[in-house]
Amino acid sequence: MTTDDAVLSATFVEKEADRQDTVEILERAIQQFDEYFKGVRKDFDLPCHxxxxxxxxxxxxxxxxxxxxxxKSYKQQAILIGNEKATRAIGNANSKNKISIVIPCHRVVGSNKSLTGYAGGIDRKKWLLAHEQGVLAK
Structure with missing residues (x-):
């Protein structure tokens, strides 16, 4: 995986068929992210490991x-998994999410609706939430 100017991660593939599958998944991901940012896609259906x-x-x-x-608040997310007291652990788990947006940790806020914690930075979290609200308002 890369950014515009850096490699973020790399992995090995065992054979040519795996490489082709990887290319196809990357093409689907690019298409789905493009649709998301254009306000067309609201859910991702990418295979996630x-x-x-x-x-x-x-x-x-x-x-x-x-x-x-x-x-949802961190507490509401904890309730969703059946462990109401795990609010801090939820925040920690969300911080380990390596495929944000696809697994939308930006949708979790403080109990007073404050924008807290986001691996991509609070400004991006704020933008993503505003983007989704703007799409729904159309």
Whole structure:
């Protein structure tokens, strides 16, 4: 994976068929991100392989249940996974989410609706939430 000017991560593939599958998935991802930023796509249907603890995976699955343009508090997310007291652990799990936007951790806010914690930075979190609200307002 890359940014405009840097490599973020790399992985090995075992054979040519795997490489072709990777190219196809990347093309789908590019298309879906383009649609998201144009305001056409509200949900991603990319195959996601996430690595983490069982708790983290449960937290990330709960994130995918937060509707486009809406927010939940960390406590509400903890309740979604059946562990109301795990608010801090939820924040920690969200910070380990490596495919934000697809797994929309930007939709989780403080209990007073404050914009807290986002690996991409608070300005990006604010922009993503405003983007989704703007699309819904059209």
């Amino acid at each position: 996430v690595e983490g603890t069982e708790f983290q995976k449960n937290a990330w699955n709960a994130l995918r249940k937060i509707p486009y343009g809406e927010t």
